[in-house]
Every structure is written in structure tokens, then in C-alpha cells.
Amino acid sequence: MACRLLSETTITDLISLAAAIQVLHQTYQVPHVIITSLRLTRDNRTISSQAPSRATSNPPSTTASGQHTPIRSPNYDPAQTHPASYLARPINSQNFSPETSHPAAWLSLPQDEAESEEIKNITIIGSTATSDFKPRLFRIDTPELPLFFSGTGDMFAALTIPRLIEAVHSSSIPDLSSRPSWRSPDDVPAAELPLAKACQKVLASMQAILNKTTVTCQERMKVYDARAAKEGCGEGVEAEADIAKRRHLALMNASEVTVVRHVKELIDPPNLDRFKPRSVI
Numbered sequence: 525m526a527c528r529l530l531s532e533t534t535i536t537d538l539i540s541l542a543a544a545i546q547v548l549h550q551t552y553q554v555p556h557v558i559i560t561s562l563r564l565t566r567d568n569r570t571i572s573s574q575a576p577s578r579a580t581s582n583p584p585s586t587t588a589s590g591q592h593t594p595i596r597s598p599n600y601d602p603a604q605t606h607p608a609s610y611l612a613r614p615i616n617s618q619n620f621s622p623e624t625s626h627p628a629a630w631l632s633l634p635q636d637e638a639e640s641e642e643i644k645n646i647t648i649i650g651s652t653a654t655s656d657f658k659p660r661l662f663r664i665d666t667p668e669l670p671l672f673f674s675g676t677g678d679m680f681a682a683l684t685i686p687r688l689i690e691a692v693h694s695s696s697i698p699d700l701s702s703r704p705s706w707r708s709p710d711d712v713p714a715a716e717l718p719l720a721k722a723c724q725k726v727l728a729s730m731q732a733i734l735n736k737t738t739v740t741c742q743e744r745m746k747v748y749d750a751r752a753a754k755e756g757c758g759e760g761v762e763a764e765a766d767i768a769k770r771r772h773l774a775l776m777n778a779s780e781v782t783v784v785r786h787v788k789e790l791i792d793p794p795n796l797d798r799f800k801p802r803s804v805i
Contacts, residue, residue, distance in 0.1 A: 691718035728793035
């Protein structure tokens with residue numbers, strides 16, 4: 525993670541993440557920061573992207589490469605899934621100091637329990653610095669989908685730029701577009717920052733597009749699996765490896781995100797209320 529490398533801060537929870545972001549604001553003079561694809565436990569500890577995201581009693585199916593394949597869950601409904609299954613635990617900003625705060629002071633689950641906890645959301649944390657380069661952190665949770673998508677980081681970045689420009693120019697803050705780095709006055713709360721509003725629209729668009737891509741992928745893979753079952757398979761380790769490789773390639777093809785087919789979702793993001801930013805510090 526670039527944030528961890530640049531700040532030289534070990535990130536284990538929201539306290540240490542806030543400290544790392546303050547380093548980016550203060551030391552590197554970065555006015556706006558967004559950390560994407562965070563996986564947090566219920567007590568806001570960070571979990572490695574390599575850790576299991578679902579309970580071990582109900583593991584996802586995998587291909588030979590270990591990527592998740594579509595889950596045929598009767599409870600999965602892209603139209604009904606809500607991104608905020610729990611509320612963020614607030615951090616007392618009066619007591620927060622990156623110089624003195626230590627991750628150990630943050631109450632948390634034991635490591636083995638934290639890593640085995642079922643994680644259903646992906647979280648982004650954003651911040652626009654105050655005039656004295658203190659962080660104003662907001663978070664947005666979005667449901668984790670049962671597929672591996674490549675290029676979503678590039679997609680997020682590409683969408684954030686025009687949405688931030690839009691948010692700045694439509695803001696009620698006087699002359700915000702003329703302010704250095706478009707930094708809002710210090711009295712603007714984190715959840716009301718133009719950066720937060722931009723991220724809200726970006727995530728709403730992306731979730732709609734990825735939901736549709738997931739449904740399409742599941743349908744295409746059902747057809748593929750039915751055809752593969754009729755064709756049969758050979759015997760032995762090499763035959764099994766070849767079958768797994770071909771299915772993996774089919775899955776990657778079926779889960780390709782075709783952004784140009786989703787102009788409506790890009791222009792008019794649906795379900796914005798599900799992606800409301802929340803202040804965390």
C-alpha cells in the first residue's frame with residue numbers, strides 16, 4: 525500500500541490509518557487522499573486482502589488460480605444488498621494525536637478471531653486536509669461482490685476526477701474553485717466535503733456496473749458449465765489442470781467489465797443514498 529510506504533506507518537486500524545493519512549497531508553502536502561479496497565472487521569481493524577473474506581464453514585468455490593468464482597447464493601440480490609451492515613465506531617477527535625496514539629490503544633478482536641470474521645463490505649477512506657493539514661476522514665462501505673474484477677482501481681480514479689470537478693463547481697462554498705487545491709474551509713465536516721460527494725457518486729456508479737457484470741457473468745458461466753459437463757473430461761492430473769485453466773479463462777472473459785455498455789449508470793448513478801459518506805474522525 526502506497527500510503528503505508530510513504531508514511532512509514534504500520535496500518536492496523538482506523539487510528540493508525542488516520543495517522544498515515546496525516547503524514548501524507550502534512551509531510552507531502554497532499555491535499556486530498558483516498559484509500560480504497562480496505563477490508564475492516566466490526567471493530568475497524570484492517571484485514572489483509574489475502575485473508576479469508578467469508579466464514580470457513582461456507583468457503584467460496586475457487587479455480588486453479590484461487591480467484592473467487594460466482595456464488596450461487598439464494599440470498600444474493602444486487603438490487604437489495606445494502607452497503608452499511610454496521611456503523612463505524614467513532615473516534616474521539618479530541619484525544620487523537622498521530623504522534624501519541626498507538627494502535628494497541630484501540631480495542632479490537634484477537635487476531636485469529638478478527639481474521640476469521642466474515643467480511644461483507646469493502647471500505648474506502650477519504651480525507652481533505654484542513655488549513656493546518658489535519659485529516660478530515662470519511663468512510664463509505666460498499667458490498668463485496670463474489671467475483672475478481674481487474675482494473676477497478678483505474679476505473680475508480682478515472683471517475684473520481686470529473687466527479688470531484690463537478691462537486692467543486694456545484695458546491696455552496698463561496699469561490700471554492702478558486703481556493704488552492706480546492707480545499708474546503710475548516711468548518712466543513714468530512715461527510716460534506718466535495719471529495720466525499722464525488723466518491724459517493726463514483727461508488728454508486730461502480731456498484732451498479734459491477735452488479736450487472738456479476739449477474740451477466742453468472743449466467744454465462746452456467747451456460748459454460750452445462751456445455752463442459754456434456755463434453756465430458758479426460759482423466760489424470762493433466763486433464764484436470766487443463767479443465768481448471770480453461771474454466772478460469774472463461775471466468776475471466778465472462779467477468780470482464782465493459783464500461784461503455786453502462787453509460788446510464790455513469791451519468792446517473794443509482795441508489796446514491798446507499799453510499800452516503802460518514803465522518804469517522
